Amino acid sequence: MQNEIKIIINKVRQLLSTVFKHQNEQLPYIVISIVAILIVIGSVNVFIELTQNLKTNALAEFDTIITDYILTYRTPSLTQYFIYITNIGDVFGYLIVFILSNLAFLMIFKNWKYVIQLSVVLVLALSSNLILKRIINRSRPELEHLVTVETLSYPSGHAMTAMAFYGFLIYLFYTFRINPILKIGIIILLTFLILSIGISRIYLGVHFPSDIVGGFIAGFIWVILCGLIFNFIRVFRKDPRTKF
Structure with a gap:
């Protein structure tokens, strides 16, 4: 056991010495990684x-005040809008956006990397949400439900x-070298969609x-964490000197 621990320590030491030896190239990644880890830790807390x-x-009291305020805006037309929005945030909505996004990635970049990354983020978010719901076991609000629901409440x-999902798409589009106006437009649209889906569930x-806030925080953690991991993979594959 002691020999195995020594081997692991030596490998970590070799990795760190290799990385910092080339700190002019790797330092930005190190700084970004540290910041990302701190954000993840803070978000988890x-x-x-x-x-x-x-x-x-x-x-x-917070839930009651926010819910009562949002419900005062209920109208037939707004109800139809939020039902449409909430369907975009459901299984079939994600399936359509997922297929369209991946077709665009393959046609433009001719690379499966983004398809795999988006798939991983979506699977992690869906599976971890089911686990968290079962562990926390919070019931739905005792209000009139305008759509059918079958699962537990927290996190949404x-x-x-x-x-x-859409947060990671924002991250991807932020990194793409495309027209700045198009990039900003897509980011604003996806941000609006995220907020609208959250509000629709309350409406x-x-x-x-608080279900929505919890869901946003948990989803944000996956965006930062997956972005960090995928960047680490890219850096290590790009520079063979940083291999374990």
Whole structure:
């Protein structure tokens, strides 16, 4: 056992010495990675803190105030709009956007890398949301549900998956070398879509606002974490000197 630990320590030491030997090239990645890790740690702490306070009076009051405010805007036309938006954040909506996005990636970049990355983010978000729902076991709001729901409430699967999936698309488009106006337009559109999907769940009476906040935080964690991992893979594959 001691020999195995020594081998691991030596490998880590060799990795660090190799990376810092070429710090002029690798330093930006190191700094970005440290910042990303700190963001992930902070986001996880906020999510845990929010989860621990789900049954407090303060959070219940927050949920009530926000929900009552949003429900005052219920109209037939707005209801139809939010039903449409919430369907975009459902299985078939993601399937359509997923196929269109991946076709665009393959046609423009002729590379499966982005297809695989987007698939990984989507699978991680969906599977982890189901696990979190079962562990936390929060019931839905006792309001009129304007759409059919079958799962538990916290964190919101729509909000979490929207933030993870569309948030990672924002990250990808941010890194693409395309027309700046087109890039900004797409980022604004996807950001608006994420927020609209979250609001739609409150408007339709199937989620507490804290469900949405929790879902957004959890989805954001996957965006940062997956972006960090994929960048590490790219750096290590690009520079053979940084191999373990």
